[in-house]
Amino acid sequence: MLEFDKLSLNIPATTKKRVVIIGGGFGGLNVALNLDSRDFQVVMFDKQNYHAFWPLLYQVATAGLEPDSIAEPLRKVFTDQDDFHFRLVRVTGVDSAAKTVKTLIGDLSYDYLVVATGSKSNFFGNAQVQKYAFPLKQMTDALNLRSQLLQCFEQASITKDPEIRQSLLNFVIVGGGPTGVEMAGSIAEMRKHVLPNDYPGLDFSKMNIYLVEGLDRVLPPMDPESSKAAHTYLDELGVEVKLKTLVDTYDGQTVILKSGEQIRSQTLIWAAGVTGALIDGIPAESVERGRVLVDQFNQIQGLTDVFAIGDLAYMKGGDPDFPNGHPGVAQPAIQQGERLAKNLGQLVRNREMEPFRYFNKGNLAIVGRNRAVADLPRNLHLKGFLAWATWLFVHIFYLIGFRNKLVVLSNWIYRFFTYQRGTRLIIRPFVRKEDVQAQEFLVKNEMV
Known part of the structure; x- marks a missing residue:
């Protein structure tokens, strides 16, 4: 077994802006896929080495599909993307003042941080x-x-x-x-x-x-x-x-x-029910109803260059069509990831970001x-x-x-x-x- 004190993140130095993404779900995946490698070095941390299509998880549970039919290795997804680095490691916290992400095997500085940790089951204290x-x-x-x-x-x-x-x-x-x-x-x-x-x-x-x-x-x-x-x-x-x-x-x-x-x-x-999968380092005043408060650009309220997307993000009042936040399903995460990638591209060119607007493509449910x-x-x-x-x-x-x-x-x-x-x-x-x-x-x- 490897000793933790002999491990390191081993991320190469770069002169480009470094975007660190925590989580390889729908949101994190779509940020990484839409960032221009000429402008950014992208580093993704996740506790699992695959992206899974969670809406079909119940079919795995009821013997309808095998697990590998709804999942894809993250390294395979980004095979052709330059300057992308994935690390299978658990993030332990964030130091927004030092612009550093903390993991079990070391810290890494960032220029922009995207928290896309998704949600976890909410047992309401029971x-x-x-x-x-x-x-x-x-x-x-x-x-x-x-x-x-x-x-x-x-x-x-x-x-x-x-x-x-x-x-x-x-x-x-x-x-x-x-x-x-x-x-x-x-x-x-x-x-x-x-x-x-x-x-x-x-x-x-x-x-x-x-x-x-x-x-x-x-x-x-x-x-x-x-x-x-x-x-x-x-x-x-x-x-x-x-x-x-x-x-x-x-x-x-x-x-x-x-x-x-x-x-x-x-x-x-x-x-x-679900609640946000929070990480240490996000101020308590930036959390409401188990989710992280973000502005119309998905930037966490009270922090600079730190963004939250997907199930974790609570855009309260930021989107006029969804004043009480967006639903915790795949589509908002996908669209937020795409928009945030474009906005980060705007930032490095000193241009104004565009506010996120969710287009609801519909809701579906199958019974049989x-x-x-x-x-x-x-x-x-x-x-x-x-x-x-x-x-x-x-x-x-x-x-x-x-x-x-x-x-x-x-x-x-x-x-x-x-x-x-x-x-x-x-x-x-x-x-x-x-x-x-x-x-x-x-x-x-x-x-x-």
């Missing part, structure tokens, strides 16, 4: 739920959840205890936004088309899927008619939707709702085969097959890498005709540290 729930924000989360789902079916097929079997077949999804709705629909389609063939000894009419939402409708950011259509699709697939309902606590075995209702379940999937909803510009609303086809096209279009587009498209075509999901593999068995019996079972079966 430590008990956070301990036992399954979030869905990273690739590791999706793989853990995939293992959990498949292990539940395997264990349900061999247990003699009907109560334990039922708890294994009860799945609770918290959050009725796009992630929660799409996850619920995907599991419901597995129940209908895949699982009965894999586990003929199990009665899947007893498998329950609960979608818990605190507001009065699913897909709150979308048009009410789209929400209504999505709710109808969920009902058709047999998902039990609980509106105006909040989770009180969860101990890994029983979900207790604020109403007092209890649901025995060994799988609670958390899709109820031929079941989707779309809110598009010019007040156009689609549902059913047309929305489903639009969703497929948009997601293929925005995937990074030709190979990924081809693999995902071929997977979807295969599933359309066969209903099969070919990645039902427990590669890395998941077990909670507290579950001693499960650990013993895995050891005895030589699964770990």
Whole structure:
């Protein structure tokens, strides 16, 4: 194992302006891709060496796609870009006065800093739920959840205890936004088309899927008619939707709702909200509602030459069409990244920057085969097959890498005709540290 005191960032000196980007998500990627290497040296830090297409993460979790089909190595993305340097390292903080980024293996000075760390799951201070729930924000989360789902079916097929079997077949999804709705629909389609063939000894009419939402409708950011259509699709697939309902606590075995209702379940999937992935060095007065306050140029309020984009950025009042900030989805991050790259080019030429204006290209959510909803510009609303086809096209279009587009498209075509999901593999068995019996079972079966 390498010793930290013998490591360094090893970034070459430069006479060009150095732009340091923290995070290789949609925002950071699009800043780096649009910067002119004749003017800038670009350094990107990230804790993972790939860019992932997070809107399809739920399909990895439900065995529809392999992880590498929605991810692309960052070094491969920038193979042809001069003076770009990627380092797989965790950033520990920022010193804006010294214009320095701090990492575990050394510090690096910058001329311009772009913080694009995205968001993380928000458990709203509920430590008990956070301990036992399954979030869905990273690739590791999706793989853990995939293992959990498949292990539940395997264990349900061999247990003699009907109560334990039922708890294994009860799945609770918290959050009725796009992630929660799409996850619920995907599991419901597995129940209908895949699982009965894999586990003929199990009665899947007893498998329950609960979608818990605190507001009065699913897909709150979308048009009410789209929400209504999505709710109808969920009902058709047999998902039990609980509106105006909040989770009180969860101990890994029983979900207790604020109403007092209890649901025995060994799988609670958390899709109820996110908060900004903050880093040390950003002043507390520049943070509001878990996000970083930025001006109309995405510059962090109170700091100079430090910018925040994507889910982390809270442009409060900066964009007249979105006075309460932009939605935490891919499109604002992509557009902010493109605009910021152009503005940095303006800065080095001593020209004025242009304020960011978000163009909303629409909102999409898929519930299942031929079941989707779309809110598009010019007040156009689609549902059913047309929305489903639009969703497929948009997601293929925005995937990074030709190979990924081809693999995902071929997977979807295969599933359309066969209903099969070919990645039902427990590669890395998941077990909670507290579950001693499960650990013993895995050891005895030589699964770990």
